[in-house]
Amino acid sequence: MRVVVPFGVRSPKTRLDSLFSLEERRELAVAMLRDVLDALCGHDPVVVADAPFEASLDVPVELDDRPLTEAVAARLGGDEPIAVVMSDLALATPESISRLFETRGDIVAAPGLGGGTNALVVRHPEFTVDYHGASIRDHRRIARDIGATMTELDSMRLAIDIDEPRDLAEVLIHGEGHARAWLVEAGVELHDSGSRVTSRRNRR
Amino acid sequence: MRVVVPFGVRSPKTRLDSLFSLEERRELAVAMLRDVLDALCGHDPVVVADAPFEASLDVPVELDDRPLTEAVAARLGGDEPIAVVMSDLALATPESISRLFETRGDIVAAPGLGGGTNALVVRHPEFTVDYHGASIRDHRRIARDIGATMTELDSMRLAIDIDEPRDLAEVLIHGEGHARAWLVEAGVELHDSGSRVTSRRNRR
Numbered sequence: 001m002r003v004v005v006p007f008g009v010r011s012p013k014t015r016l017d018s019l020f021s022l023e024e025r026r027e028l029a030v031a032m033l034r035d036v037l038d039a040l041c042g043h044d045p046v047v048v049a050d051a052p053f054e055a056s057l058d059v060p061v062e063l064d065d066r067p068l069t070e071a072v073a074a075r076l077g078g079d080e081p082i083a084v085v086m087s088d089l090a091l092a093t094p095e096s097i098s099r100l101f102e103t104r105g106d107i108v109a110a111p112g113l114g115g116g117t118n119a120l121v122v123r124h125p126e127f128t129v130d131y132h133g134a135s136i137r138d139h140r141r142i143a144r145d146i147g148a149t150m151t152e153l154d155s156m157r158l159a160i161d162i163d164e165p166r167d168l169a170e171v172l173i174h175g176e177g178h179a180r181a182w183l184v185e186a187g188v189e190l191h192d193s194g195s196r197v198t199s200r201r202n203r204r
Numbered sequence: 205m206r207v208v209v210p211f212g213v214r215s216p217k218t219r220l221d222s223l224f225s226l227e228e229r230r231e232l233a234v235a236m237l238r239d240v241l242d243a244l245c246g247h248d249p250v251v252v253a254d255a256p257f258e259a260s261l262d263v264p265v266e267l268d269d270r271p272l273t274e275a276v277a278a279r280l281g282g283d284e285p286i287a288v289v290m291s292d293l294a295l296a297t298p299e300s301i302s303r304l305f306e307t308r309g310d311i312v313a314a315p316g317l318g319g320g321t322n323a324l325v326v327r328h329p330e331f332t333v334d335y336h337g338a339s340i341r342d343h344r345r346i347a348r349d350i351g352a353t354m355t356e357l358d359s360m361r362l363a364i365d366i367d368e369p370r371d372l373a374e375v376l377i378h379g380e381g382h383a384r385a386w387l388v389e390a391g392v393e394l395h396d397s398g399s400r401v402t403s404r405r406n407r408r
Contacts, residue, residue: 096358111360113317114370114400115377134377134394134401154300156315159360163400166318173319173338190338196318196367197338 001101001121003045004075006068007033007087009053015164019201024186030055031178032090032162038177039092040085043101047087048075069131077125084120084129086112090171090179091157100158105151107143110158111136118158124148168199205305205325207249208279210272211237211291213257219368223405228390234259235382236294236366242381243296244289247305251291252279273335281329288324288333290316294375294383295361304362309355311347314362315340323362328352372403 012029013020020028030053037045037059047061048071064071072084083101085092100110100119107127112118115134126146130138136152143150160170162179171180172190183199191200216233217224224232234257241249241263251265252275268275276288287305289296304314304323311331316322319338330350334342340356347354364374366383375384376394387403395404 093358099358111378113364114373114402115394116400133396134373137377154297154303154361155358156360156363157358159363160317169318169338173341174315190319192337196320198318 001043001081001083002075003040003043003083003085004072005033005036005040005045005047005085005087006072007047007049007053008068009049009051013088013163016168019165019168019188020186026053028162028179028182028186029088031182033057033087035090035175035177035179036085036087036092039089039094039097041094043083043097045085048072069129072129072131076122076128079125081121081123084122086118086161088161088163089118089158090162090177091160091174093157093176096155096157099155100153103151103153106148107139107150108153109136109139109150110153110155112159112161116161118161119153166196166198169197172199173197205247205285205287206279207244207247207287207289208276209237209240209244209249209251209289209291210276211251211253211257212272213253213255217292217367220372223369223372223392224390230257232366232383232386232390233292235386237261237291239294239379239381239383240289240291240296243293243298243301245298247287247301249289252276273333276333276335280326280332283329285325285327288326290322290365292365292367293322293362294366294381295364295378297361297380300359300361303359304357307355307357310352311343311354312357313340313343313354314357314359316363316365320365322365323357370400370402373401376403377401 013025045059048064049061050065106124108121109117110119115136117135117139168188187202188199191198217229249263252268253265254269310328312325313321314323319340321339321343372392391406392403395402
């Protein structure tokens with residue numbers, strides 16, 4: 001199975017710009033990418049980046065400056081199954097990836113918080129993607145329209161993509177890799193807001 | 205295995221008070237409780253409520269007006285395994301509950317977003333609970349201190365408890381039961397905020 005990891009280099013993690021500079025957000029994005037690649041270890045992933053970036057990775061990098069949906073869609077349609085795993089799943093583990101890849105179905109999707117589609121396994125040549133808005137619902141519809149079965153994976157580790165400051169708390173609580181280490185070094189710590197625990201940054 | 209579902213009646217879902225009246229929040233809380241009880245079907249759950257409430261349920265209801273931590277702790281310590289499942293897991297399914305109950309370990313925990321502990325299976329007589337703050341970390345520590353193994357279940361459906369307006373989007377996208385039907389009837393619908401999809405209410 002081919003494994004593709006789309007990676008947005010140009011304006012990563014804009015919803016974290018209240019906490020981090022562009023340079024810092026690029027560093028964090030690379031740290032999360034490394035966590036995803038570690039979870040994909042043994043599956044020969046290929047990173048598809050929308051621009052060149054400075055990081056020595058042990059995997060091939062393809063440049064494709066098209067928007068996410070177009071760049072992924074261009075890689076679908078073959079007879080070989082293909083997996084698409086987002087690059088900001090900082091809680092992904094080899095176990096959660098194994099569950100994803102071992103789940104049966106023409107289409108297997110790991111939903112993201114807020115209606116996203118954080119990981120896909122596509123075993124049907126007619127399936128295509130639409131990552132705009134509540135994409136998991138669009139992907140359900142696309143699968144239905146082509147008569148494909150779609151199975152949704154019940155995984156917290158693949159559901160939590162890191163987009164917003166409150167998501168950083170999840171990395172601090174559940175993360176074990178590069179992103180967590182980067183956040184700790186950057187002075188991000190848990191903040192008990194009285195409701196859900198969130199995160200805050202101590203400027204140094 | 206005994207199965208306990210703590211249910212807060214007195215001031216339910218206060219972080220939804222921008223959307224719903226107290227009476228509406230009580231209705232929604234009961235709808236979510238019904239979804240949890242449906243997911244627990246066949247496991248003979250007991251509801252532990254902090255006050256009497258108006259709802260005809262098919263399960264026993266115990267009244268215990270102590271705070272959550274104390275009310276749950278008072279029910280631990282026996283030789284029989286006990287499960288504690290929160291009442292606001294509107295996405296819980298029989299499948300996610302089966303995974304919880306079938307996972308091995310002295311302690312099995314389903315983390316909630318923001319560091320909570322949404323479901324527990326306790327098979328160690330010395331384990332106790334602390335639901336304040338980032339309780340999953342406290343429960344890891346408590347298990348470690350008594351030499352118990354703790355396994356964390358990777359489940360999105362058990363991780364998403366319904367506390368905040370944005371959580372309602374998850375019910376609309378993934379829910380299939382009473383809570384989703386109540387929200388639709390109440391005029392809550394998905395709202396694409398441009399980032400994650402959230403929810404909004406159309407006043408009628």
